[in-house]
């Protein structure tokens with residue numbers, strides 16, 4: 001592993017390297033989709049995802065590019081429920097909904113607490129509501145939101161990596177104990193959680209990236225999450241591109257994602273998904289890419305191992 005002391009790796013440095021953010025409207029989600037996902041109860045369900053437009057996350061993680069679709073001013077009161085109300089008619093019949101806000105749902109600058117009741121009533125016909133949460137922002141107010149919901153709450157938490165030094169360098173301002181405490185707090189109140197695990201964060205070789213992603217999945221399950229999503233790390237936020245130019249970061253390969261997903265499934269400790277958004281970024285072969293993407297999607301939905309795709313590459 002290489003580490004280069006010339007990068008401050010603090011919020012100021014990370015922000016100073018950013019390209020321009022996208023123009024977004026605070027009264028409209030910046031995207032939405034409906035996908036199939038295997039639910040915790042073993043059934044494949046239509047799952048709506050609303051990409052909410054709101055104020056940027058309070059944290060400034062080294063690898064994060066979610067800020068691109070956020071605003072710099074506080075989210076106007078009523079804006080989040082308006083966005084959800086506008087989008088729900090496009091998602092009729094979904095059983096699960098992800099209210100993803102490019103940050104922490106429980107960050108009150110992004111999603112005002114005063115809106116929790118209204119949001120909960122809007123999604124009252126949906127079995128499972130999934131939101132993202134930074135461990136340090138999961139608290140009594142999260143329980144309040146859960147209490148207002150008709151369906152079940154599931155909180156997705158970025159564990160990122162259990163490598164202590166790299167986790168510190170990610171500027172996430174949390175450690176593995178914070179993650180563990182948040183999961184236990186949720187479990188104590190019968191709220192499920194899923195972990196986001198990074199595949200090959202900066203300052204790791206390909207081999208180290210695979211090793212630490214596997215360790216992180218094991219840690220997440222041992223500490224009580226019900227599901228893990230493996231996210232291959234990509235450039236594109238400025239800071240990561242600079243690290244890549246200097247040889248301190250490289251995109252993981254599709255082979256590594258396959259290896260880590262197969263490992264996670266073999267644990268039989270809970271659901272394990274590979275994030276397949278922008279998957280082409282990690283492929284080096286046009287001949288097998290679609291088949292390999294399809295294979296990962298099949299494993300995501302079945303949680304069964306599927307024979308590897310063979311290709312001359």
Ligand code: SF4
Nearest residue numbers: 057059061064102103
């Ligand atoms: S906490 Fe999540 S959303 Fe916020 S900067 Fe870090 S990775 Fe991005």
Ligand SMILES: [Zn+2]
Nearest residue numbers: 285288311313
């Ligand atoms: Zn190939």
